Amino acid sequence: MEITLQYFTGCPNWSIAAERLATIASERPDITVLHRLVDTFDDAEKLGFRGSPSILVDGVDPFADSSAPVGLACRVYSTPAGRAGAPTLEQLRMAITAQHDRVAL
Numbered sequence: 001m002e003i004t005l006q007y008f009t010g011c012p013n014w015s016i017a018a019e020r021l022a023t024i025a026s027e028r029p030d031i032t033v034l035h036r037l038v039d040t041f042d043d044a045e046k047l048g049f050r051g052s053p054s055i056l057v058d059g060v061d062p063f064a065d066s067s068a069p070v071g072l073a074c075r076v077y078s079t080p081a082g083r084a085g086a087p088t089l090e091q092l093r094m095a096i097t098a099q100h101d102r103v104a105l
Helices: 013-027 041-047 089-104
Strands: 002-007 032-037 054-057 077-079 082-084
Touching: 002 013, 013 032, 013 089, 054 089
Parallel strands: 002 032
Antiparallel strands: 002 054, 077 082
């Protein structure tokens, strides 16, 4: 399974997501985490980048919000503790498991 962390350096929240993804990858040898810097608006438009950090699980954004604008901005996630700059470790685990289950069908 491949997870891509899309980010831009102007948003500090990507490093939190990167740490959480590294934790998950250390638990699951079947996961590879790639980092993809999005540093121009043109790149953001081409990728449909809806903010940093964006996390793709086998190319699918499990946290997608089609109403979020495309561009270089910090992304906000709904978590059990309220709004945050990255999904929780448990939210990431659940999203990865859900995507794995979809692919396995």
